[in-house]
Amino acid sequence: MTDIESLRRLTEAVETAGADIAPTYLEYVQLSFAIATDCGEAGREFFHRLCRVSPKYQREHAERVFSNALHTQRGEVHLGTAFHLAEATGVSICIEEMPKHPTGTKGTAGTARKFPPHTGAYNKVGNDNISDDREGEEELLPGSEPQHQLPTFPENDWPEFLQRIIKAGSNPIQHDIMLLGALTALGACMSRHVRCLYGGKYHHPSLQCFVVAPSASGKGILSYIRLLVEPIHDEIRKEVAIQMKAYKKEKAEYDAMGKERIKKEAPQMPPNRMFLISGNNTGTGILQNIMDSDGTGLICEAEADTLSTAIGSDHGHWSDTLRKAFDHDRLSYNRRTDQEYREVKKSYLSVLISGTPSQVQTFIPTAEDGSYSRQLY
Structure with missing residues (x-):
């Protein structure tokens, strides 16, 4: 059919x-x-x-x-x-x-797949129960130690709106993904306004969350989290569009003044504010986006390779920006060509990404990389 x-x-x-x-x-x-x-x-x-x-x-x-x-x-x-x-x-x-599609996305009928038990994935996509003939059986590489399925969060009396988000998942693992994703997105929205004192320093809810799972195991549901914050991003972009339109009108009038321009200050281009910041970015580009948005933003990417490829490019190398943002440190850059210096004294960048285990090593090559200890896995 x-x-x-x-x-x-x-x-x-x-x-x-x-x-x-x-x-x-x-x-x-x-x-x-x-x-x-x-x-x-x-x-x-x-x-x-x-x-x-x-x-x-x-x-x-x-x-x-x-x-x-x-x-x-x-x-x-x-x-x-x-x-x-x-x-x-x-x-x-x-x-x-029901149509058949080989995917792990919520509610989709898919073909049976076999995952190692330690991944936490289920044998049948969208099914909460591991089949009886596979239960307790572990697929091991020669010489490897037995590995066990990761535990999921127990059910809690979360606020009603958070319960609705969590229930978008079709099994306990997807419930965990929606919970951690929602907390990261909501933390990004409140990051400038909420803080707690820990270790003698104030910390804000700017999380960096990395959902790691095999292909077609259901982590794609993380894309729904983006829908929670898109209205905020869209509203900011509408305001920017209105400000840019006014700026272009003022700039045209200023340019038409001729010699009289020396008596008037040139109009300033409004900051290119946004809430959702693209992970496909250059080192200077990511800094500009964060600074234009007064240090606040959320990187939400369904594929970790988007970030690792950008960071590893000739104009990338902004993994240090992620590390500094986690600690709410000052961010700055200086351009020698036009002697432009910009800075933001505190940063509140949040990160929400997903990927396969192999993509973790591409994004964070070694455990000595400072990003390793700042990610929530």
Whole structure:
């Protein structure tokens, strides 16, 4: 059965049940990415049909959400997520109708995979239970010591909004990923305003979190955390756009003054502020982004290689910036060409990345690297 045929049957079942399978913005975006990834433009009208059950449905807004999903999707969320959302609301769908995709993303039906027990991954993607015939069995390299599955966090009485974020995961390991990811993102939002005294120094909640897991083991769910802070980033960028428009108008008027310009101070370009800072950056570029944002920001990348490749490039070498930011140290740079000197007295940069075990060594080559002790794994 094709993906579009599966989506059609899912849509008909949801319409028949009258179920709102995307009651919050998080599920709304998940649904758009799931359909866009596997059905492309052909899934647009089905997305509308699934969403319009909700009393909050607005066609124009849904159009923008789906177009954005088509433009930005990277294959991390598949159509199985839509089935998961439907089943969570009580819509009965035959499992044979679910499309098959080899991925570990939440709610996606995937092929069985075997991981070493110490990775904490499950034999069947999206299944909380290790199959009976594999339970307790360990896959070991010759001469290696037995390794055991890492423990997960016990259930706690977290605040209600945090519980909703955690439950986006489909198993205890994904619950851990969502918890640590949410704490990192929320800490980045509050970093300038919250602090505690430790070891004779004030520390802010600017965490650097590295989620390490094998390929297709479910760590891709970390991409949902970015959705929590994108509204903050988007609002800042809107303000920057307005300020830039005003600056360009003032600059044009200033340039048109001719000799009279000496009587008036030239307009200053507004800082290029942002909240989400790209990991694909140069050494000077990352410093400019942090300083323009008054020392605050979050690097959120689904692949650790994005950072390690940038840091290892000819114009990279900004791993020291990450180490200094962890300790809220002063950041500065000096350009000899135009005698420009810039600094920020305190930095509050947070980092949230994920990658495979081999990507850890690419990003942090040795245990002596100062980044090793600053990461939360």
